[in-house]
Amino acid sequence: MAKVLVVTSGKGGVGKTTSTAALGAALAQEGQNVVVVDFDVGLRNLDLVLGAERRVVYDLINVVQGDAKLSQALIRDKRLENLSLLPASQTRDKDALTADGVSRIVTELREKFDWVICDSPAGIEKGATLAMRHADIAVIVTNPEVSSVRDSDRVIGLLDSKTERAEKGELVEKHLLITRYDTARARRGEMLKTEDVLEILSIPLLGIIPESQEVLRASNLGTPVTLSNPMSAPARAYIDAARRLRGESLVVSVPTDKRSFFGSLFARRVA
Amino acid sequence: MLAPEPPLADWLAEFDALIERSPGFFGGRPLVLDLSALPPGKEDDGKLMAHLAGSSVRVMAIEGRQPADLASDMPPIITGGREIRPAEDEPSAQQKAPAPPPPKAALTLESPVRSGQSVTYLDGDVIVVGSVGSGAEIVAGGSIHVCGTLRGRAIAGTVGNADARIFCRKLEAELLAIDGLYLTADGMDPQLRGRAAKVWLTGDTMMMTALD
Numbered sequence: 001m002a003k004v005l006v007v008t009s010g011k012g013g014v015g016k017t018t019s020t021a022a023l024g025a026a027l028a029q030e031g032q033n034v035v036v037v038d039f040d041v042g043l044r045n046l047d048l049v050l051g052a053e054r055r056v057v058y059d060l061i062n063v064v065q066g067d068a069k070l071s072q073a074l075i076r077d078k079r080l081e082n083l084s085l086l087p088a089s090q091t092r093d094k095d096a097l098t099a100d101g102v103s104r105i106v107t108e109l110r111e112k113f114d115w116v117i118c119d120s121p122a123g124i125e126k127g128a129t130l131a132m133r134h135a136d137i138a139v140i141v142t143n144p145e146v147s148s149v150r151d152s153d154r155v156i157g158l159l160d161s162k163t164e165r166a167e168k169g170e171l172v173e174k175h176l177l178i179t180r181y182d183t184a185r186a187r188r189g190e191m192l193k194t195e196d197v198l199e200i201l202s203i204p205l206l207g208i209i210p211e212s213q214e215v216l217r218a219s220n221l222g223t224p225v226t227l228s229n230p231m232s233a234p235a236r237a238y239i240d241a242a243r244r245l246r247g248e249s250l251v252v253s254v255p256t257d258k259r260s261f262f263g264s265l266f267a268r269r270v271a
Numbered sequence: 272m273l274a275p276e277p278p279l280a281d282w283l284a285e286f287d288a289l290i291e292r293s294p295g296f297f298g299g300r301p302l303v304l305d306l307s308a309l310p311p312g313k314e315d316d317g318k319l320m321a322h323l324a325g326s327s328v329r330v331m332a333i334e335g336r337q338p339a340d341l342a343s344d345m346p347p348i349i350t351g352g353r354e355i356r357p358a359e360d361e362p363s364a365q366q367k368a369p370a371p372p373p374p375k376a377a378l379t380l381e382s383p384v385r386s387g388q389s390v391t392y393l394d395g396d397v398i399v400v401g402s403v404g405s406g407a408e409i410v411a412g413g414s415i416h417v418c419g420t421l422r423g424r425a426i427a428g429t430v431g432n433a434d435a436r437i438f439c440r441k442l443e444a445e446l447l448a449i450d451g452l453y454l455t456a457d458g459m460d461p462q463l464r465g466r467a468a469k470v471w472l473t474g475d476t477m478m479m480t481a482l483d
Contacts, residue, residue, distance in 0.1 A: 150386050153404045157385025199420075202383055202402070 006135035010151030012122030015179035021224035026242035028083035039131035040121035044088035051222025064101030094127035175206035207241030307335025
């Protein structure tokens with residue numbers, strides 16, 4: 001049975017699109033059939049992060065309005081054959097989305113794929129509520145700082161009221177993904193600790209993605225970080241998170257960039 | 272039942288003061304307006320009605336006025352209160368509709384109240400088994416009990432209940448109010464921040480104490 005997953009946060013710039021691409025690619029590498037859908041109409045980024053921006057012909061709005069079939073709009077990833085992208089429109093805005101259109105598209109995507117990952121825009125208006133409407137699972141992306149945590153709390157409240165599942169009296173399975181985590185700053189008290197965030201949000205932890213320069217490098221290359229550098233700390237964290245989404249229980253830890261034994265020995269210059 | 276007495280200006284001033292102290296006092300419930308103490312005058316009645324409507328008070332019926340003295344756009348005159356007895360010789364008397372069940376004494380929420388959510392229960396206490404997020408609010412006619420961290424607003428005793436209290440396991444509240452009197456976070460004793468607390472009203476002063 002296909003799973004619809006929404007990657008949401010409330011706050012902007014916390015890592016939703018990065019996480020959508022990374023998790024989508026990680027799941028596809030495990031053999032799952034994945035489609036990632038960009039709901040940020042007018043400010044699309046998922047196509048850039050996946051390196052597909054030069055192949056966009058039709059988009060989500062074209063399909064919603066019936067100008068194109070879903071198969072014409074889907075873009076298959078060049079590196080992973082079971083990863084596809086449904087891009088958003090750049091010329092329109094979220095008012096062009098309709099509840100019926102989105103419902104039709106999600107139903108059709110459910111039949112073709114194992115995972116339908118919806119990349120939500122920031123905010124709590126139509127784009128965000130339509131992205132979460134049909135979700136079975138929600139990944140709430142949060143930075144360990146106060147504004148992000150409060151916005152995430154708001155979004156969790158919306159997941160319990162504005163989704164189809166909530167209206168039927170069922171629950172959307174919620175997972176917390178902490179991103180841009182800096183262990184040193186958390187220790188110094190400059191950033192919220194994981195326990196603080198969990199205490200406020202009270203949802204299970206999916207993973208902790210450390211702050212890393214690899215993320216920007218990957219995005220500039222137009223590749224999900226799990227593909228561009230799978231041994232890097234954020235990539236390993238995303239891969240573990242994808243495994244937890246599939247039901248594996250792994251202990252959550254913050255991966256660090258590995259330094260070789262010799263590297264740390266000779267890192268100190270001698271005179 | 273509202274029964275204005277002359278001089279009307281003074282009564283209206285008292286009424287305004289009551290509404291300001293306890294905005295939810297009437298709870299939107301429709302009332303009967305007894306105008307028997309005021310001399311009849313369609314223009315004055317109209318002004319009174321407008322003033323009440325401005326404070327969100329709904330008048331369902333008027334008492335103490337003759338039909339001739341009532342303007343056409345006023346609520347109807349309440350019919351005389353005589354008990355209606357079912358006729359003895361009608362065996363198949365229509366069964367009286369069962370009275371609606373009385374409202375529960377307390378509203379219990381078993382999950383956290385998230386930021387931006389607003390819970391209103393004017394008929395009694397509100398109990399939250401969980402935390403109340405920053406930017407959330409609880410409005411209760413009675414007391415508020417938070418079995419977790421209170422980070423948002425707790426507004427108790429809104430129907431004029433000065434006996435209402437607020438309890439929480441950890442005080443991080445943004446605003447506390449009992450019967451219209453309120454305190455923001457800045458006005459709260461910093462010693463109590465982060466501790467289990469009880470808040471109550473003594474006269475016109477909000478009192479707070481630690482419970483741990």
